[in-house]
Amino acid sequence: MKTTPRSSTEHPRRFIEVEGSINLRDFGGYKTRHGQTVREGLLFRCGTMNDIPDHAFDAFAELDIGVICDLRSHEEAETSPTPEGGPFACRVHIPIWPGSSTQFQETASKEQRAPSPEQFAEFMASITREIARDHVQDYKKLMRELVSTDKGFLLHCSAGKDRTGFGAAIILTLLGVDHDTVMHDYLVTNESGDLFERMRSRMIQNLKDQGITGKIDDEIVKVMSGVRAEYLLGAFEEIDTHYGGMSGYLEEVGISAADQKHLTERLLA
Numbered sequence: 001m002k003t004t005p006r007s008s009t010e011h012p013r014r015f016i017e018v019e020g021s022i023n024l025r026d027f028g029g030y031k032t033r034h035g036q037t038v039r040e041g042l043l044f045r046c047g048t049m050n051d052i053p054d055h056a057f058d059a060f061a062e063l064d065i066g067v068i069c070d071l072r073s074h075e076e077a078e079t080s081p082t083p084e085g086g087p088f089a090c091r092v093h094i095p096i097w098p099g100s101s102t103q104f105q106e107t108a109s110k111e112q113r114a115p116s117p118e119q120f121a122e123f124m125a126s127i128t129r130e131i132a133r134d135h136v137q138d139y140k141k142l143m144r145e146l147v148s149t150d151k152g153f154l155l156h157c158s159a160g161k162d163r164t165g166f167g168a169a170i171i172l173t174l175l176g177v178d179h180d181t182v183m184h185d186y187l188v189t190n191e192s193g194d195l196f197e198r199m200r201s202r203m204i205q206n207l208k209d210q211g212i213t214g215k216i217d218d219e220i221v222k223v224m225s226g227v228r229a230e231y232l233l234g235a236f237e238e239i240d241t242h243y244g245g246m247s248g249y250l251e252e253v254g255i256s257a258a259d260q261k262h263l264t265e266r267l268l269a
Helices: 054-061 074-079 099-111 117-134 136-148 163-174 179-191 193-209 218-225 229-243 246-252 257-267
Strands: 002-005 014-017 043-046 065-070 091-093 152-156
Touching: 043 163, 065 136, 117 163, 117 218, 117 229, 136 152, 136 163, 136 246, 136 257, 152 163, 163 179, 163 229, 163 246, 179 229, 193 218, 229 246
Parallel strands: 043 152, 065 091, 065 152
Antiparallel strands: 002 014
């Protein structure tokens, strides 16, 4: 298993090469406002893991993960099941499926054509806002798992960028990482070379399933396989509007002062 630096020395980010994984990386290593550092080797994020072959299980096991929080919907998890047993036995399913996703798919199917890149970008912005606004109980479950484990923690969804990206942003924020650095980590998804091709194949199949044929616009794939700063900014705006800011949101997801103290002691150096 290798780790590959993908960004500046100020923000050393590493994609982790486990065969079959997608957008897998350690999101430790960042400095906090108070001069501490988020420990590496404890916080991980990725996309779907159904393509990890048996012979790569040992490489994944080296990460020493104590809990895997799978944020995919029931349908996603059934279609692309996580490997069973071994290092994946610690999987906890916390299904998140924004309602706007269903509406968007129904509209595309009704119109019998693929939406434009601009429509896809608007859709991505809307679901990220919805994730922040309407899924507090789901992220509360995720936070309980984070607090409870004494080993590595991994959260993931299908692409490892929207539901996962928001969750990672909340975790880094509660650890005291500044806004610009949190945004940097969120945008590192755009450096994931394998995500574009995986997303393209998935989109072609999804459109076929909806009876839509034709060529996929690579600009659309680029939008769907990436993230934009305005997505996360919109999510934070929802937090400000509905929860009075990050401290109010953290209270809503069940993070007490004792929890925060425990997490900073365990996850910061």
